[in-house]
Amino acid sequence: MKTEVEEKNVKTNLLLIDNMASVVQDEDKFRDVGDKGQLAEVPDLNLGELDLTSDEFILDEVDTHIQANLEDELVKEALKTGVDLRQYSKQVELELQHIEHVSIKDYIKESQNIASLHNQITACDEILERMECMLSSFQSDLSSISSEIHTLQEQSIAMNIKLKNRQSVRSELSQLVDELVVPNSMINIILETPVTEQEFLEQLHELNNKINYVKEQSFKETCACVDVQDILDRLKIKAVTKIREFILQKIYSFRKPMTNYQIPQNALLKYRFFYQFLLANERHIAKEIRDEYVDTMSKIYLSYFKSYTSRLMKVQYEEVADKDDLMGVEDTAKKGFFTKPSLKNRNTIFTLGNRGNVISSAELEAPILVPHAAQRSDVRYPFESLFRSQHYALLDNSCREYLFITDFFMVTGNSAQDLFNVILGKTLTMFLKHMDTYVSDCYDSIAIFLCIHIILRFKAIMAKRNIPAVDKYWDTLLDILWPRFEYILELNIQSIRNTDPQKLGSLDTRPHYITRRYAEFSSAIVSINQTFPNEKTNTLLGQLQIEVENFVLRMAAEFSSRKEQLIFLINNYDMMLGVLMERASDDSKEVEGFQQLLTARTQEFIEEILSPPFGGMIAFVKESEALIEKGQLEKLKGEEGRVTQLVRGFASTWKQSVENLSQDVMRSFTNFKNGTGIIQGALTQLIQYYHRFHKVLSQPPFKNMAVRSELINIHHLMVEVKKHKPNF
Numbered sequence: 001m002k003t004e005v006e007e008k009n010v011k012t013n014l015l016l017i018d019n020m021a022s023v024v025q026d027e028d029k030f031r032d033v034g035d036k037g038q039l040a041e042v043p044d045l046n047l048g049e050l051d052l053t054s055d056e057f058i059l060d061e062v063d064t065h066i067q068a069n070l071e072d073e074l075v076k077e078a079l080k081t082g083v084d085l086r087q088y089s090k091q092v093e094l095e096l097q098h099i100e101h102v103s104i105k106d107y108i109k110e111s112q113n114i115a116s117l118h119n120q121i122t123a124c125d126e127i128l129e130r131m132e133c134m135l136s137s138f139q140s141d142l143s144s145i146s147s148e149i150h151t152l153q154e155q156s157i158a159m160n161i162k163l164k165n166r167q168s169v170r171s172e173l174s175q176l177v178d179e180l181v182v183p184n185s186m187i188n189i190i191l192e193t194p195v196t197e198q199e200f201l202e203q204l205h206e207l208n209n210k211i212n213y214v215k216e217q218s219f220k221e222t223c224a225c226v227d228v229q230d231i232l233d234r235l236k237i238k239a240v241t242k243i244r245e246f247i248l249q250k251i252y253s254f255r256k257p258m259t260n261y262q263i264p265q266n267a268l269l270k271y272r273f274f275y276q277f278l279l280a281n282e283r284h285i286a287k288e289i290r291d292e293y294v295d296t297m298s299k300i301y302l303s304y305f306k307s308y309t310s311r312l313m314k315v316q317y318e319e320v321a322d323k324d325d326l327m328g329v330e331d332t333a334k335k336g337f338f339t340k341p342s343l344k345n346r347n348t349i350f351t352l353g354n355r356g357n358v359i360s361s362a363e364l365e366a367p368i369l370v371p372h373a374a375q376r377s378d379v380r381y382p383f384e385s386l387f388r389s390q391h392y393a394l395l396d397n398s399c400r401e402y403l404f405i406t407d408f409f410m411v412t413g414n415s416a417q418d419l420f421n422v423i424l425g426k427t428l429t430m431f432l433k434h435m436d437t438y439v440s441d442c443y444d445s446i447a448i449f450l451c452i453h454i455i456l457r458f459k460a461i462m463a464k465r466n467i468p469a470v471d472k473y474w475d476t477l478l479d480i481l482w483p484r485f486e487y488i489l490e491l492n493i494q495s496i497r498n499t500d501p502q503k504l505g506s507l508d509t510r511p512h513y514i515t516r517r518y519a520e521f522s523s524a525i526v527s528i529n530q531t532f533p534n535e536k537t538n539t540l541l542g543q544l545q546i547e548v549e550n551f552v553l554r555m556a557a558e559f560s561s562r563k564e565q566l567i568f569l570i571n572n573y574d575m576m577l578g579v580l581m582e583r584a585s586d587d588s589k590e591v592e593g594f595q596q597l598l599t600a601r602t603q604e605f606i607e608e609i610l611s612p613p614f615g616g617m618i619a620f621v622k623e624s625e626a627l628i629e630k631g632q633l634e635k636l637k638g639e640e641g642r643v644t645q646l647v648r649g650f651a652s653t654w655k656q657s658v659e660n661l662s663q664d665v666m667r668s669f670t671n672f673k674n675g676t677g678i679i680q681g682a683l684t685q686l687i688q689y690y691h692r693f694h695k696v697l698s699q700p701p702f703k704n705m706a707v708r709s710e711l712i713n714i715h716h717l718m719v720e721v722k723k724h725k726p727n728f
Contacts, residue, residue, distance in 0.1 A: 180217075180228050182210065182235070190235050195246045201273065207235055208277055240282045243274045247289050254296050261300060265404055272408050279410070290409060294422050301397065301427045308393065309434055311371035312386045315379065321349040321443040327517045328495030328551070330504050349444045350517040352524035352583070358384050359453050359528070365461070368393045383442070384450035394431070394470070395458050398424065402469040420469045428473045436480055445488040446524055449537075452481050456532045482536075489540045492521075496547040501555045509567040510670050511575035512555060518548045519579035522590055527583035538589075545590060548576075549597070566605040567668045573598040574674045606682045609665065610689070613657035617646050618689050624696040636701040643697065644707045650690070651712055655720065658683065683721045690717060 107114075186203050193200040211232055250268055254261040278286040327350065357363050369381065369389040401423060406416045442448060459474050496514065504512075522541060529537050552572050556565040577594040584591055610618060620642065627635050662679050669675035690712075697708055 180210075180214070182228055182231050187231075187235065190239050195242050195271070195274070201271070204239055204273065204277060207232070207239060208280065211236060211281060236281055240278060240285055243278060244285055244289065246271075247274060248292060251289070251293050251296050254300055261297075262400065265400075268408060269404065272410075275408055276410065294419070297401070297423050298426055301401075301424055302430060305390075305394070305427050306430055308371070309390055309431075312369065312390055315369070315371055315374040315381055316386055317380045317382055320383075323443055323491075325349055325443055326495035327492040327521065328497070328499040328514060330499075349446060350521040350524075352446060352520070352527070355382055355384060355446065355450065356524070356528060358388050358450055359457060359531075364388065364454070364457055365392065383438075383444065383447045384454065387447075387451045388454050390431075391454065391458060394427075395462065398469050399462065399465055399467045402467050417469065424469075428470070431473070432476060432480070435477060439480055439484045442484065443488055443491075445485055445492070446521070448481055448485040448488065449525060449528055452478060452485065453528055453532060455481070486536065486540060489544065493540070493544050493547050496544070496551050499551055499554075501551075501558050504555075507555075507558050509559070509564055509571060509668065511571050512552070512568075515548060515552060515572045515576055516579070518544065519576040522576075523580045523583040526580070526588055526590060530584075542589065545593060549593075563605070563608050566601055566608055569601045570598065570605060570674070570678070571670055573601060574669075574671050578671070602678060602681065605678065606685050609661055609682055610686060613653065613661065614650070614686060614689065617650055617693055620646055621689055621692045621696055624699075625692065628696070628699060633699060633701055636699070640702070640705060643702055643705065646693075647697075647707050647710050651710055654712070654717075658686070658721070687714065687717060687721060690714065 186206060189199055189203045190207060193203075195201075210228075214229060214232060247268065250264045253259065253264050275286060275289065278289065369386070374381070398420075402416065402420050405419050405423070406412060409419065411419055439448065455474050455477055459471070462468070462470065496518075499514065504514075522544065525537065525541060552569060555572075556568045559565045559568060573594050577591065577598055580588070580591050580594065620639075624636060624639075627633065661682060665679050665682070666672070666675045669678065691714055694711060694714065696702070697705070697711065702708070
């Protein structure tokens with residue numbers, strides 16, 4: 001509220017000052033008129049907001065001002081002191097008038113400065129007016145410049161469009177001219193330069209581009225093409241002629257005797273664009289060259305491989321198996337074949353030996369055999385080595401030829417395969433006929449099986465090289481070899497099944513030669529078959545094993561005593577198991593089967609050899625344990641005499657019996673390690689029986705017998721037994 005009153009007082013003071021200034025001006029005018037002797041009319045005093053007579057004055061505001069003035073500190077103080085307000089109002093009014101007169105004088109005193117200020121403002125106003133004119137003129141100039149710039153921009157856009165159009169036309173025309181113009185340098189090089197020069201190849205590329213461009217423009221009916229068509233045709237004819245002569249000359253060079261055709265082949269690959277040029281421009285010439293190449297290479301491959309195959313077969317081992325060389329055939333049936341061969345030509349049909357090296361990584365991709373060098377050195381090879389050499393040469397040449405035709409003749413997929421078949425088809429057919437003829441009269445199952453696995457590995461090599469060229473040939477070859485291998489295996493199975501033990505000569509407890517043949521053959525097939533397992537092979541081997549087991553049992557039945565039968569069985573099982581474990585894995589079916597048979601027959605043999613010297617004690621132990629288990633101890637009464645005889649008999653004879661047993665076992669078994677193992681098993685079994693004998697004698701019927709003191713201490717028995725333990 002106080003603030004509003006102060007603002008109101010200030011406004012009032014300002015109005016008073018304005019009115020006073022008007023009064024002073026009126027007085028000056030009155031004074032000036034009085035000086036001139038004229039009487040001027042005094043204007044009415046305008047009090048503005050102080051005019052209480054004005055209709056605009058609102059009585060409510062008067063009450064507000066009165067209330068506000070009453071709250072003024074000075075008014076409150078005056079009212080408290082009892083000052084006469086009217087007197088006080090007059091005093092204030094006089095003071096205000098005094099101040100007013102003083103203020104008027106100050107204004108009059110500064111009138112010159114105010115007038116000067118007015119003149120300066122007027123001058124500034126004129127200057128600003130001139131500047132306004134200048135700026136208006138400048139704005140007008142800018143406006144005209146803007147229109148000019150707009151005009152220039154439009155002209156620039158139009159010129160830019162014209163430039164782009166002209167550049168586009170120029171590029172088209174420039175390319176057209178460049179492609180259509182045939183420079184003299186190109187003409188001279190195509191006509192005179194040999195095709196083997198690099199610049200001829202470069203100009204041939206350029207000529208090919210021009211020919212293709214002219215063909216393209218001809219479809220657009222470009223008239224300029226007619227002007228250069230004739231010279232381009234002549235250059236094309238000349239280039240085709242030179243290229244044809246060059247390529248045919250290279251192909252004819254293949255036919256020269258003792259020529260390494262791979263060298264001119266590699267030379268042709270450097271000029272593979274020649275054939276591409278012919279194919280694009282003269283297809284009949286390209287076909288002529290392709291047919292000539294196919295015919296030439298087909299004859300070369302057929303001649304080379306036919307000659308190489310015939311020479312290879314001359315260095316094969318002379319001793320080859322025939323239909324009588326079967327596993328179940330007795331030695332007397334063919335004298336000399338199964339006898340130990342000379343070291344120079346060691347090769348049997350049932351023993352793998354070093355023949356398996358042919359499928360090792362080192363020899364599989366070894367250099368091919370050179371027949372004339374082998375003949376000069378009088379070296380012979382098994383069929384699988386010849387087969388590997390022959391087909392490794394085929395593999396190497398097939399890969400090279402397939403890559404050449406895909407690169408030079410630009411064919412892929414079925415087209416490449418068809419072209420390859422035309423080139424090497426006769427050679428592959430010759431190979432198949434040769435293999436079919438040889439295999440039909442072959443009885444060497446290991447050789448056939450090795451050939452099968454050579455093919456499987458060669459297939460893997462070509463698959464790794466991504467060359468499918470001879471996949472069908474490999475499959476056809478396998479279709480020839482697998483049935484023959486199975487047929488030979490079935491013949492061997494049948495031969496063992498039909499073997500008559502009585503026709504095999506004198507009986508012997510040592511390992512039989514037929515079981516040795518089986519062991520060598522089975523271990524060979526199992527070891528080869530590990531890399532690429534074949535279920536049919538495993539089935540046939542299982543059948544062969546069953547027949548061999550039956551054969552061994554039939555042979556054992558020829559012996560009169562069970563002991564000799566067991567010795568024969570153990571010797572044969574041990575021999576077959578030993579041979580199999582050298583090559584086959586320990587978890588193979590063959591190894592597991594013979595291991596079980598050997599263990600069972602060995603345990604039976606131990607019981608058999610313990611029976612003569614210790615049979616009475618063993619029988620008594622078994623009978624007594626059975627009665628004790630049933631709780632029929634009373635039936636053991638009356639056996640004291642038997643017990644006394646057994647205790648004293650064992651004590652007096654056991655050492656000599658053990659010695660005789662040990663010597664007998666060592667004489668009976670060909671495998672020293674197996675014999676010592678059987679001795680250890682027999683003595684261990686003896687100790688166990690004697691320990692059980694001790695237990696039986698500790699039962700009530702025999703517990704108080706005096707003869708128990710004559711029992712040999714178990715530990716003493718074990719110490720004596722250890723003397724027979726082998727030192728290895």
